[in-house]
Amino acid sequence: MSFPLLTATAALPAIGAVATAAVPAAQRTAAKWLALLVSLATLALAITVLVRFDPDGARYQLTESHAWIADFGVRYEVGVDGIAVALIALTTVLIPFVILAGWHDADPLETGSRRWRPTQGFFALILAVEAMVVISFEATDVFLFYIFFEAMLIPMYFLIGGFGDRAHEHGEKAAATQRSYAAVKFLLYNLAGGLIMLAAVIGLYVVAGNFSLQEIAQARANGSLHMATNTERWLFLGFFFAFAVKAPLWPLHTWLPNAMQEATAPVAVLITAVVDKVGTFAMLRFCLQLFPGASKWATPVILVLALISIVYGALLAVGQRDIKRLVAYASISHFGFIIMGIFAMTTQGQSGATLYMVNHGISTAALMLVAGFLISRRGSRLIADYGGVQKVAPVLAGTFLIGGLATLSLPGLAPFVSEFLVLVGTFTRYPAIGIIATFGIVLAALYTLVLYQRTMTGPVKPEVSAMPDLRARELVVVAPLIVLLIFLGVYPKPVTDIVNPAVKQTMSDVHKTDPKPSVEAAK
Helix, strand or coil, X not given: CCCCHHHHHHHHHHHHHHHHHCCCCCCHHHHHHHHHHHHHHHHHHHHHHHHHCCCXXXXXXXXXXXXXXXXXXXXXXEEECHXXXXXXXXXXXXXXXXXXXXXXXXXXXXXXXXXXXXXXXXXXXXHHHHHHHHHHHHECEHHHHHHHHHHCHHHHHHHHHHCECCCCCCHHHHHHHHHHHHHHHHHHHHXXXXXXXXXXXXXXHXXXXXXXXXXXXXXXHHCCCCCCHHHHHHHHHHHHHHHHXXXXXXXXXXXXXXXXXXXXXXXXXXXXXHHCHHHHHHHXXXXXXXXXXXXXXXXXXHHHHHHHHHHHHHHHHHCXXXXXXXXXXXXXXXXXXXXXXXHCCCHHHHHHHHHHHHHHHHHHHHHHHHHHHHHHHHCCCEHHHCCCHHHHCHHHHHHHHHHHHHHCCCCCCHHHHHHHHHHHHHHHHCHHHHHHHCHHHHHHHHHHHXXXXXXXXXXXXXXXXXXXXXXXXXXXXXXXXXXXXXXHHHCCHHHHHHHHHHHHHHHHHCXXXXXXXXXXXXX
């Protein structure tokens, strides 16, 4: 029996979460180092998965299948395609930086303070989220996926509500109230989506007789499993609604700005760069593969909703006074691009959307973590409270600028390639949608450059005059992310080589081919 590599990749952070939580309360530093070492060991396992994965091999590789709840056809089945491998790599790369960036976020405000939960709990919850996200990317049993798709809400709820941002202009009492509100809103929105999905999961079992993604998809492809048109559409809507909440897609997005505003910067990265990717990933893996006919039927409406997300999110980002809310609305706009690329039903669009998931995770992590370092120094999230930072902390300002330029998809940085592919893939099939979506790029330049101008340039405000530059630990967090943004900006081939075969399989699932050019190339 071969080593269960996928199980180990998900189980290690879960075991690490339990071990970290069990560290004695007085050993805060030991808990931090244990969590960091577990995250690095998980990264090493993910790298092994990446090395062993053959892009030109079988669609799902490193598979494991074991009986679980046999009476109901539930199995423990895991396997990865190129898209899952890329997102597992993204998750396991980001978690060590999230832990390092949040090194002091759960420390007491003063000796003996009980206003914050134990440090051990903070890092244990981060590892628990990592474990649940990884198994969600690996699961090829629909019920198994659903369990962890919902379970990850629990540690995220406590991370938002129990370890929220300390920078609040109205004091600790108001901050606690706002954290509680944001955490409950996050939980209710996502639970509502999950409950609707549960009904669809049960409906799928009634129709198919099992929960195996591969068996159901194969039965649908060879004609041995037939779904009535209305049945397929209702099941699709049940799955898609849950994924659209998680993504988040307009108008189901309103939980995200509150959650990112009230969470610490590392937890905000965990939300938008890691957890939310499960929603867009699941659209590719489950919606398109299980319900190809319904996916094509819903495409026009979904593209319009994605387009609204792009423009609406960017417009609201322009008008924000809070740095973290600005990044949140920018992410809503970016998720609109990802969903638009998925449902453009072209190879370029879906390759760009998958690449965008990876690149958005890196760029948002870079920008939000540097913003977190900035906010922790000044104690305020308000843009108006800053000015002239580049004169007193040039390295901080420089990394903030690179993160911002990546957010606006500057050529030479990673998000540009993915956004370009999404727009090209959309334009070839839906030119009007593609043209309107380009306004999101213009607005991204506006909100990013205005943010930088108001916080980093101009006269030095007295409150920031003594602001220290990035420290060694903070540089260790930011520098690798900047390197990744530049490397994948000029050479995205390592990622595209992994994801493109899986994208072609997805296109085959929905029986779509790329539109032919209207003008033939000269011979």
